[in-house]
Amino acid sequence: MQIFQSNTKIVTADTIPSLSLYRSAPALEVRLDDFELFAIDRLRVLKGISDALSRGRKPEEMQKLVSELWRVNMRHWNPSEVINKDIISHFVLRLVYCRTDDLRKWFLSMETTLFRYRFRLESPDAQRMLMSEFNLSYKVLSNAELENVKDKLSQVARSISQPLPTSDTIFFKVPFEEVPELVASRRVFLRKGYAYVAMNQVVSLVVTQFRSHLSKALVLTNRKWTSSIQEQEKGRLTPIVEALSTMYLGPDYSQPKEFAEISIKDIDQVANSSFPLCMRHLFGKLREDHHLKHGGRMQLGLFLKGVGLKLDDALSFWKAEFSQKVGSERFDKEYAYSIRHNYGKEGKRTDYTPYSCQKIIASTPSVGDHHGCPYRHFSEENLRAALGKMGVGGRSMDEVLDKVRNRHYQLSIFNEDMAKLPFDRRGMLHFL
Amino acid sequence: MDSLPAISPKRAKGQVAGSSNLSFFRVDFGNMTKEEGFGDGRDDMLIDGDHGKSITDGFSPEYLKAYYGMLFPHAEIFKWMSYGNDGKHPACDHSYFGRREFSFTLDNDIYLRFQSFNNAAELENSIKEKCPFKIDIGPVYSVDPAKRHAYAQAGDNVFTPVERELIFDIDMSDYDDVRYCCSGADVCIDCWPLMTIAIKVMDTALRDDFGFNHILWVYSGRRGVHCWVCDGRARRLTNEQRAAVADYFRVYKGNENSNKMVSLTGLPLHPLLVRSYADVLRGFFEEKLLCTQKLLSNEERFQKILDLIPNEDIAAELQSRWQENRRSSISKEDVNAIRWEQLKHLVKSAKQKAPEVRQCVEEIVFSYTYPRLDMEVSKHMNHLLKAPFCIHPKTGRVCIPIDPENCDDFDPSAVPTLSELLEELNSSRADVNDEFNRTSLGRSVKFFRTSFLEPLLKSCKEEMESAYNAKLQQSKNSLSW
Numbered sequence: 056m057q058i059f060q061s062n063t064k065i066v067t068a069d070t071i072p073s074l075s076l077y078r079s080a081p082a083l084e085v086r087l088d089d090f091e092l093f094a095i096d097r098l099r100v101l102k103g104i105s106d107a108l109s110r111g112r113k114p115e116e117m118q119k120l121v122s123e124l125w126r127v128n129m130r131h132w133n134p135s136e137v138i139n140k141d142i143i144s145h146f147v148l149r150l151v152y153c154r155t156d157d158l159r160k161w162f163l164s165m166e167t168t169l170f171r172y173r174f175r176l177e178s179p180d181a182q183r184m185l186m187s188e189f190n191l192s193y194k195v196l197s198n199a200e201l202e203n204v205k206d207k208l209s210q211v212a213r214s215i216s217q218p219l220p221t222s223d224t225i226f227f228k229v230p231f232e233e234v235p236e237l238v239a240s241r242r243v244f245l246r247k248g249y250a251y252v253a254m255n256q257v258v259s260l261v262v263t264q265f266r267s268h269l270s271k272a273l274v275l276t277n278r279k280w281t282s283s284i285q286e287q288e289k290g291r292l293t294p295i296v297e298a299l300s301t302m303y304l305g306p307d308y309s310q311p312k313e314f315a316e317i318s319i320k321d322i323d324q325v326a327n328s329s330f331p332l333c334m335r336h337l338f339g340k341l342r343e344d345h346h347l348k349h350g351g352r353m354q355l356g357l358f359l360k361g362v363g364l365k366l367d368d369a370l371s372f373w374k375a376e377f378s379q380k381v382g383s384e385r386f387d388k389e390y391a392y393s394i395r396h397n398y399g400k401e402g403k404r405t406d407y408t409p410y411s412c413q414k415i416i417a418s419t420p421s422v423g424d425h426h427g428c429p430y431r432h433f434s435e436e437n438l439r440a441a442l443g444k445m446g447v448g449g450r451s452m453d454e455v456l457d458k459v460r461n462r463h464y465q466l467s468i469f470n471e472d473m474a475k476l477p478f479d480r481r482g483m484l485h486f487l
Numbered sequence: 488m489d490s491l492p493a494i495s496p497k498r499a500k501g502q503v504a505g506s507s508n509l510s511f512f513r514v515d516f517g518n519m520t521k522e523e524g525f526g527d528g529r530d531d532m533l534i535d536g537d538h539g540k541s542i543t544d545g546f547s548p549e550y551l552k553a554y555y556g557m558l559f560p561h562a563e564i565f566k567w568m569s570y571g572n573d574g575k576h577p578a579c580d581h582s583y584f585g586r587r588e589f590s591f592t593l594d595n596d597i598y599l600r601f602q603s604f605n606n607a608a609e610l611e612n613s614i615k616e617k618c619p620f621k622i623d624i625g626p627v628y629s630v631d632p633a634k635r636h637a638y639a640q641a642g643d644n645v646f647t648p649v650e651r652e653l654i655f656d657i658d659m660s661d662y663d664d665v666r667y668c669c670s671g672a673d674v675c676i677d678c679w680p681l682m683t684i685a686i687k688v689m690d691t692a693l694r695d696d697f698g699f700n701h702i703l704w705v706y707s708g709r710r711g712v713h714c715w716v717c718d719g720r721a722r723r724l725t726n727e728q729r730a731a732v733a734d735y736f737r738v739y740k741g742n743e744n745s746n747k748m749v750s751l752t753g754l755p756l757h758p759l760l761v762r763s764y765a766d767v768l769r770g771f772f773e774e775k776l777l778c779t780q781k782l783l784s785n786e787e788r789f790q791k792i793l794d795l796i797p798n799e800d801i802a803a804e805l806q807s808r809w810q811e812n813r814r815s816s817i818s819k820e821d822v823n824a825i826r827w828e829q830l831k832h833l834v835k836s837a838k839q840k841a842p843e844v845r846q847c848v849e850e851i852v853f854s855y856t857y858p859r860l861d862m863e864v865s866k867h868m869n870h871l872l873k874a875p876f877c878i879h880p881k882t883g884r885v886c887i888p889i890d891p892e893n894c895d896d897f898d899p900s901a902v903p904t905l906s907e908l909l910e911e912l913n914s915s916r917a918d919v920n921d922e923f924n925r926t927s928l929g930r931s932v933k934f935f936r937t938s939f940l941e942p943l944l945k946s947c948k949e950e951m952e953s954a955y956n957a958k959l960q961q962s963k964n965s966l967s968w
Binding site for chain 1: 725727732737758761859
């Protein structure tokens with residue numbers, strides 16, 4: 056595989072755990088066909104993960120799904136080639152997904168998730184080996200020290216329904232910076248800057264390392280790609296690479312030409328007939344309060360942009376509402392900028408795309424906020440009322456609420472909103 | 488300046504310009520129209536001259552100019568922002584201060600972002616000259632932020648934030664659904680304890696859990712507090728790590744669309760929450776807020792709390808009891824306290840039959856007391872935050888540091904205002920050299936210096952020293968090869 060700056064390390068199947076850390080590109084030759092086919096197979100895995108994540112799958116379900124996706128897509132007729140296929144496909148996709156911020160973010164997130172669930176399948180010995188490969192040689196907590204904090208560790212364990220630590224539970228004492236996800240969800244005990252990480256939590260440590268390595272590598276690859284590879288491979292790899300990145304990500308709604316425009320005069324009608332619930336709610340609140348907080352302005356504003364509201368129309372639409380509350384002068388001074396910014400006319404001039412469902416579901420609306428996903432952030436009672444207002448009732452209401460209880464937020468949208476949409480407006484559910 | 492003439496409102500309107508010993512206070516004629524447009528109501532007061540030589544309440548660009556000229560602790564702010572890099576030690580990074588973004592908000596909401604200064608004098612001169620209504624502090628960037636356009640051409644994100652204090656912003660208006668004394672931008676002595684709680688909970692956790700030592704709490708000038716965590720380790724956190732720290736504190740999730748404001752999982756609580764509840768929240772709730780906010784005094788208020796009980800029978804029983812009770816309330820004891828005891832008692836005795844209520848007392852207390860952070864401020868390195876010792880333009884109050892050890896005694900209405908300070912300057916003896924000691928700001932600056940700045944700089948120096956020695960050692964080792 057001459058296109059990569061390859062290191063000397065050659066991977067052999069039997070010396071390491073089946074999981075690769077992808078620290079260096081393989082020194083292998085690859086047939087052009089395989090180059091593309093392997094990448095597509097891996098994309099199927101990543102895409103499957105992406106779908107599952109946006110449906111709010113629980114960790115146990117993810118574990119099963121990832122193993123299954125991997126088994127189905129990543130096999131090879133020649134068993135000794137399996138590891139190579141893994142590595143090659145990973146590096147090909149790095150090329151594909153290194154080229155913009157959004158692509159990098161998606162790839163990073165999916166590869167990290169994939170890595171996480173594959174790591175959990177490894178034996179404890181293999182896990183320790185992978186840790187040392189990352190130079191994660193953390194001190195195991197001594198018995199004396201363990202005794203000292205045992206009460207607190209038990210408290211944490213109970214708070215996340217994990218088995219209580221015993222004298223032979225292994226704990227690592229690591230700087231809290233290295234386990235951000237455990238800190239964020241309060242799944243570790245913290246003292247004086249150190250997190251007490253149990254053996255069954257080390258996956259977080261390793262994943263953090265994996266993520267930061269990959270993140271840096273993607274930026275480097277991008278630099279290399281734009282500075283040399285893209286030009287050198289113009290006739291061979293470049294077309295494949297460029298085609299691959301759009302292949303599985305669905306249509307690109309940042310291109311407004313796909314849509315009929317939407318104009319201010321029929322915006323109310325369209326909102327009532329076709330907006331998904333979260334946007335309908337924001338839209339209603341805006342009409343009611345003549346104001347939305349930042350999160351709401353972003354979520355609705357970018358959505359309106361996505362469905363074809365032109366910048367000038369957007370400005371007059373928001374101004375008509377906001378000026379009733381804050382006056383038109385303050386609107387011009389404080390709010391107009393960010394609307395132009397969303398349309399790529401200010402600041403770094405990025406043409407922003409609408410928020411994805413995943414992002415909306417993951418948001419954390421607080422006092423006075425109206426953004427977020429109603430299926431997730433509303434109480435059952437409020438959701439019932441909102442759906443009722445939309446004309447959903449009876450059995451289909453129950454079905455939705457059922458899905459919500461099982462945290463399939465996106466499916467709820469699928470069912471309820473999709474069914475009501477006239478076909479030509481289905482693009483409004485851009486995130487599905 | 489050896490003698491200080493009284494600063495009269497009349498002079499402030501224009502006569503001062505000719506007065507040679509008032510250079511700090513000269514009116515910039517280019518700004519006259521704006522000044523006259525400022526605070527219409529007060530202009531009338533100025534003209535009728537009733538106030539003679541005293542300084543009128545509030546805020547004006549002239550007062551601000553005097554404040555920046557004589558009271559604002561420029562040197563301390565510079566020292567702080569330099570983190571020891573302004574010294575002579577060979578490990579000092581002399582570009583450090585110059586890569587810090589300052590942002591000025593001028594009269595008429597003109598924002599000047601990406602200001603940077605190479606030394607203390609530049610910073611001080613610029614502040615005095617521009618007389619910003621607000622000074623914000625941003626991150627330290629990889630390159631001088633004033634020259635960011637020159638680097639933008641090179642592509643590849645050369646211009647990027649590399650260091651920033653870990654900051655928290657807690658704003659009283661986020662508590663509007665749990666306080667009844669004021670709303671929005673107003674605060675009073677009855678709701679301020681909510682901020683005291685936030686300081687106590689956060690300060691303890693930042694020190695004990697995260698091991699930070701150099702933490703500065705600042706009154707935001709109106710309705711909230713800011714927190715600056717300045718340890719080297721805190722300044723170097725990535726965005727992801729910042730978000731993790733902020734999330735560690737997050738309990739509050741709700742808004743008006745979801746009934747629950749706080750969601751405890753039903754499992755035993757994490758040590759952070761156990762400690763916060765036992766040491767701070769419960770006490771403040773039962774001994775202060777319950778009665779001062781009259782949380783259970785009328786139907787609308789107690790209904791809101793009853794809604795948080797996940798068992799309808801219990802809620803209904805309390806409701807009917809309290810509705811009757813209203814008519815025959817003869818006890819001397821506070822009705823809120825009585826009802827709270829009844830609620831707790833009933834919930835406790837129902838725990839066997841209705842396990843879902845097990846945590847609902849805690850959940851209520853958390854809902855009404857636990858700190859509510861503006862998460863976005865903490866999550867990203869490039870968020871701006873108002874500098875300490877600024878003057879809040881609406882209240883005229885100085886953003887003074889709050890001592891977390893004595894935060895119970897902090898009273899926002901006793902914070903010195905711009906006009907009070909100038910009054911003090913005018914009436915103090917002219918031969919006192921140290922301007923700080925002539926006003927009530929002196930105590931705050933002294934606190935900033937001795938309790939925050941000196942320990943911080945000492946540890947910066949140690950950190951620098953040990954990093955330097957390690958580097959020396961390394962290069963020695965490589966030489967010996």
